[in-house]
Amino acid sequence: MKLDETVKHYLRSLVTRRLSPHTQLAYSYALNLLMRLLADICGVTDLERITVLHLRECVQYLLTESVEVQKSRRPPENGSTLSAGSVCDYIRRWKTFFTWCQREELIEKNPGTRLEYPKVDERIIDAFSVKQIEQMLSIFDLSTNEGFRDYVILLLMLDTGLRRSEVATIRVEDVHDTYVTVFGKGRQERQVGIHPEISNLLWKYIHKYRRPARADEPILFLSLGRGRVGLPFGRGGMGGLMSYLKSKTGIDDVRLSAHTFRHTFACMYLDAGGDVFSLSREMGHKDIKTTERYLRSFTSKNARLQHDSHSPINSIKLRSHKKPKK
Template sequence: MNFDYLREAFVEYLQVEKNASPYTVKFYQDDLDTFFLFLKEEGIDHVKDVDYAVIRVFLTNQYQKNLSRRSVSRKLSSLRTFYRFLEREEKVESNPFLQVSQPKMSKSIPDFLYEEEIEKLFHISDLSTPLGQRNQAILELLYATGMRVSECANVKLAHLDFMIGTVLVRGKGNKERYIPFGRYAQDALERYIQDGRRKLLKHTTDYSESLFLNARGTTLSTRGFRLVLNKIVKDAALTVHVHPHKLRHTFATHLLNAGADLRSVQELLGHKNLSATQIYTHVSKDHLRNIYKNSHPRA
C-alpha cells in the first residue's frame, strides 16, 4: 500500500476536519513517518497487517532508542487516531491500537517561578527601545494571561480590548476564549503599540496585523518568542531555566495559591478537561503545607 498516499490523506483530514494547528499536524506527521519506516524495515507492506504483536515489537523498538514514556505515549495516541481514520475510510477492519494500553506516566509537578524570580524579569528590558518595549509586552502578556506561546504568536491588534482589559485567544482546535489582563500588561502593551510597534513597522512595506513583530517589522515566530525569553533570562542572570510554558505554569500556580478556584483557572488556560488543570493543585497543596508548617504553633 502507498504509505505516502495514506499520510497525505490523514494530514488533510487533520487540517480540514479536525482543524488541527500546524504544530499538531507536524507531530502527527513525524509519528507516522517513524511508524512507516518501522513497517518497511519489518517487511510489512500493508496497514491491514499490523496487529498487537507488531505493535509490541514497534514499542520495544522505540524504547530501545531511549525514548521517554511520554514520547512513546504520544506516538501511540497519534497512531490510534490514524487507525481510527483508516477505519472510517474502510482501509482496515479494526483498530489494533485499541488493544494496547498507554504507558504509565509519572506525575511530575509543573515547574514554576517564584514571585521574586519573575519580578526580576520585569526589570530587564530597555523600555527606550522598540525591541525592549516589545519584549516587556510579551513577558507581561504571557504572565498575565497564561496563554500558550503559539496562541500569543497569533494574537492580532484587533484581538485586544483595552476598554475592558481582555484579549481574544484562539486555542487548540481553533476554540476561542477571552482572557482578562491587568494594569501592568495594559501599560506595557499600550507603550509598545503606540511607540515601539510603529517604529518596527517602518522596517517593512508590508503591514502586519500581528501584535508582536520582529526587528524586520514582520510577524514574530514562536521560535522568536523563545529567543526573546532566553535573552531576558540571560540578562537577568537567573540560574533557573525558563521556557515559555514555564510562564503558563507560573500563571496557574500563582492564581491557585492566591485562592482562585480550579474551574476558573481551567477556563483561563483553555483546558478541555479539568484533569489537565488539577496537576497544578499539587503545587498549591505544597504551598499551603509550607504555610502551615511555618505558621502553626504545633506544626
C-alpha cells in the same frame, strides 16, 4: 494498501481541516517514525497487516532503545531513551490516525484500540518565584522597541497564562480594554481577561513601539531581527526570547520556558484565591482534569513551604546538643 500512501492522504486531510502547521508537523513526524519502526522491526509496510502486537513492539523499542528525534524537540541526553511522556505523545497520534483509517473504511479493525499507554511518572512542575520574575523583567531597556516589546510579552504571559503559540499569533484586533481574544488548540476561541496595567502597556506598544513591515499586518508582536523587521515575531522569536532570558539571568533551578510562565500564572491564580473552574476556562483546557494537574503541584509545594510552622517538632522539647561538662 500501502501504509505510506495512506499516511500522505491523512496528512493532506489535516491541511483541509485547518490544523496548525505545528500540529501538522507533529503528526508528520510521529507517523513517519511509525512507518520506519514497522518496516525495520516488524517488516510491515501494508496498512491491513498492522496488528496491535506490531504496535506494541514499536512502543517497546521506543522505551528501550535510543532513537533519533526531531530537531524541534530536546534529544535524549547521552543516548538515553525517550521519556514515557514523549512516547505517549506518539501513541496518541498513532491512535488518531488508525481511528481515521477505520472511519474512512480503509481497515475493518482498529489496531490502536487496544494499544496501552506506558505509565508516566507525575512530577512537580516548579514555578517562578516573585524574585525570579522581577529579575527577568529588570534586564529589559524599556526605551527601546525590542526591550519594551519583550517586557510586555513576559507580563502578558504572566497575567494570562497564554501558550507560546497563542502569544505569537495574537492579532491587534484581538486586543480589547479588559480582555484579549485567543484562538487556542483546535482553533477554539476564548476570551482571557487582562489586568488594567497590562491593557495600558499593550496600548502603548501598539501606538508607540510597534512598527509593521506593511500597513495591513494583523499580528500584534513583530520581529526586530535582521531580515525580519516588521514581520511576525513567531514561535521561533518566542523561543529566542526564552534563551536570551536564561543567558542574561542565569536562572537554572527552574526550567525557563513559555510553559513555565503558564504554570506560574496558574499557581499564582490559585494562590490568590481563584477557583479551578474559572482557571480552566482562562487557560483553554477542554477538561478540568488537565487544570487539576496544576492544582496538585500547587498544593504539594504550598504544603512544603508551610511545613515548618505546622510541624509536630514545634511541640516537642528536643534534647540539648551541647557537650556535657567534664
